[in-house]
Amino acid sequence: MTLAYEDLSEGRVFNLGPAHVSADEIIAFAKQFDPQPMHLDEEAGRASLLGGLSASGWHTCAIFMRMMYEAFISDSTAQGSPGIDELNWRRPVFPGDILSGTSTVISKRVLKSRPGIGIARFRHEVVNGQGETVLEGENPVLFGLRNPGDSA
Amino acid sequence: MTLAYEDLSEGRVFNLGPAHVSADEIIAFAKQFDPQPMHLDEEAGRASLLGGLSASGWHTCAIFMRMMYEAFISDSTAQGSPGIDELNWRRPVFPGDILSGTSTVISKRVLKSRPGIGIARFRHEVVNGQGETVLEGENPVLFGLRNPGDSA
Numbered sequence: 186m187t188l189a190y191e192d193l194s195e196g197r198v199f200n201l202g203p204a205h206v207s208a209d210e211i212i213a214f215a216k217q218f219d220p221q222p223m224h225l226d227e228e229a230g231r232a233s234l235l236g237g238l239s240a241s242g243w244h245t246c247a248i249f250m251r252m253m254y255e256a257f258i259s260d261s262t263a264q265g266s267p268g269i270d271e272l273n274w275r276r277p278v279f280p281g282d283i284l285s286g287t288s289t290v291i292s293k294r295v296l297k298s299r300p301g302i303g304i305a306r307f308r309h310e311v312v313n314g315q316g317e318t319v320l321e322g323e324n325p326v327l328f329g330l331r332n333p334g335d336s337a
Numbered sequence: 338m339t340l341a342y343e344d345l346s347e348g349r350v351f352n353l354g355p356a357h358v359s360a361d362e363i364i365a366f367a368k369q370f371d372p373q374p375m376h377l378d379e380e381a382g383r384a385s386l387l388g389g390l391s392a393s394g395w396h397t398c399a400i401f402m403r404m405m406y407e408a409f410i411s412d413s414t415a416q417g418s419p420g421i422d423e424l425n426w427r428r429p430v431f432p433g434d435i436l437s438g439t440s441t442v443i444s445k446r447v448l449k450s451r452p453g454i455g456i457a458r459f460r461h462e463v464v465n466g467q468g469e470t471v472l473e474g475e476n477p478v479l480f481g482l483r484n485p486g487d488s489a
Binding site for chain 1: 366369371372373385386387393394395396399402403406410415416417418421424425454474
């Protein structure tokens with residue numbers, strides 16, 4: 186059954202991933218959107234604070250989005266998001282990393298201005314294969330109600 | 338001269354863009370990272386809250402990153418960012434939009450833990466061709482000092 190606002194109980198956890206990250210993908214994304222040397226070249230990465238060729242933080246965000254899509258957005262009433270409240274790139278993402286994580290519902294409410302739409306706030310955490318957090322943050326996502334009449 | 342921490346005076350403004358956004362780019366990004374219907378198809382976009390085929394918010398972020406790269410990151414001592422304090426997708430980005438904007442230095446300090454590195458906090462705003470804000474937010478970026486000895 187399509188996931189709707191009513192299904193997003195506080196505390197519900199969605200498991201993300203796994204997503205494998207390759208050097209080719211890191212370099213392709215960087216060439217298009219973020220061609221800083223540490224995202225293009227192993228040598229430059231080693232000379233940087235990141236310690237090696239590593240993904241643009243925005244690439245990590247895009248991979249995280251794909252993991253959310255696969256985990257719970259794809260068959261849902263999701264209607265996009267107004268933004269990000271907070272997001273931290275805790276550690277670099279390196280070629281060969283296998284990312285996984287969780288998105289947890291931390292609060293929810295129906296919009297006063299649009300009674301057919303609710304907003305669920307999520308806490309997200311993405312970890313690498315060593316269990317180290319690489320990305321964490323919070324953001325709200327809009328979802329349609331299954332039964333708008335029951336919005337109380 | 339390469340832009341370094343010392344050059345980032347509070348209030349300094351960097352002009353971003355222009356960046357042209359095409360339907361093909363929107364769809365290609367969405368297929369890879371965020372294949373929600375409103376990012377893939379005009380019809381589905383019109384049926385959504387966004388009102389038409391529109392870019393994934395993460396795609397807008399990636400385009401914004403590229404605009405920052407061209408404006409002031411490319412020839413700089415930038416060393417990446419620890420994260421995003423706040424980011425809002427204010428309006429959808431549609432095919433044909435021409436994005437521009439500003440990144441303004443709002444504060445800066447040298448890291449106590451690494452005297453050769455400073456952190457500059459930016460206020461960012463991205464607008465469309467009609468001057469409407471599509472993305473705005475704040476985040477810190479790390480920059481190497483030109484003269485680490487003068488960090489006082």
